[in-house]
Amino acid sequence: SIREDLDLAGEYFEQVLEIDQSKSERVLETWGFQLLVHDQAEKAVEIFTRASEVEGGTRKHVVNYFLAGAAVVSKDYDKATSAAKTAAEIGKGNPRLLSRYPWVLYQKQDLENSLAEYQKILDQFDNQHGNPAIRDAMKDIRMAMSNVALKQDQLGDAVEFLEQVLDEFPNDIGAMNDLGYLWADENQHLNRSLAMLLKAVDAQPDNQAY
Numbered sequence: 515s516i517r518e519d520l521d522l523a524g525e526y527f528e529q530v531l532e533i534d535q536s537k538s539e540r541v542l543e544t545w546g547f548q549l550l551v552h553d554q555a556e557k558a559v560e561i562f563t564r565a566s567e568v569e570g571g572t573r574k575h576v577v578n579y580f581l582a583g584a585a586v587v588s589k590d591y592d593k594a595t596s597a598a599k600t601a602a603e604i605g606k607g608n609p610r611l612l613s614r615y616p617w618v619l620y621q622k623q624d625l626e627n628s629l630a631e632y633q634k635i636l637d638q639f640d641n642q643h644g645n646p647a648i649r650d651a652m653k654d655i656r657m658a659m660s661n662v663a664l665k666q667d668q669l670g671d672a673v674e675f676l677e678q679v680l681d682e683f684p685n686d687i688g689a690m691n692d693l694g695y696l697w698a699d700e701n702q703h704l705n706r707s708l709a710m711l712l713k714a715v716d717a718q719p720d721n722q723a724y
Contacts, residue, residue, distance in 0.1 A: 539571040555587035575604035575611055582614050586621045594618045609639045609651040629662045653679050687717045691724050
C-alpha cells in the first residue's frame with residue numbers, strides 16, 4: 515500500500531540523515547513534500563517542522579511555504595499562519611512566498627484581512643512589467659482575490675479582478691471559465707460567457723469543473 519511504501523521511505527530517509535547530517539534540510543524537505551502530495555499532511559507537518567529547525571538552513575523560505583500548506587490541510591491554522599509569515603519575511607522580494615500568508619487567511623475564512631494582504635502584494639509588485647514570473651504571480655493573486663471577493667458576496671469586485679486578468683492574459687482558460695460562469699450565473703453577457711466557457715471546455719475537455 516501507499517502508506518506502507520511511505521513508511522519504508524521514511525526509514526530510508528532517516529538512514530540517510532544518520533549517514534550525512536549536512537544534507538538534512540534538503541532531505542527533510544523532499545520527504546515532507548512526498549508525504550504532502552500523498553495525503554499525509556499531519557506527518558508532513560512534522561517533517562517540515564524538523565526541516566525548518568535545521569540550524570543554518572538555506573531553504574527556510576521554501577520549507578515554511580510548504581509547512582504552511584501542510585498545516586492548513588491539517589487544520590492547524592496557528593502553525594500555518596506562523597510558517598506563512600516566516601516564509602514571507604524571508605522572501606520579501608518574492609510575491610509567491612508573500613502570497614502564502616493571505617492564502618492561509620483565506621483558508622481560515624478571514625476574508626477581509628486576506629484581501630487586504632493580497633492588495634499589499636499587488637501594490638508592491640504590480641508596476642513591475644519586465645519579469646514574466648512576477649506577471650504570472652500577479653495573475654494568480656488577482657484570481658485569488660476574485661475568489662475572496664466572491665466569498666464576500668462582492669460580485670462586482672470578483673468580476674473586475676477576472677477582467678483585469680484577461681486584460682493582460684486574454685487567453686487564460688481559468689479566468690475565462692470563472693468569468694463566464696459568474697456572468698452566466700447572473701444572467702449577464704450570455705453570448706460572451708457561452709463562448710468563453712466553450713473555449714475552456716475545448717482547451718481542457720477532461721476538466722470536470724469546466
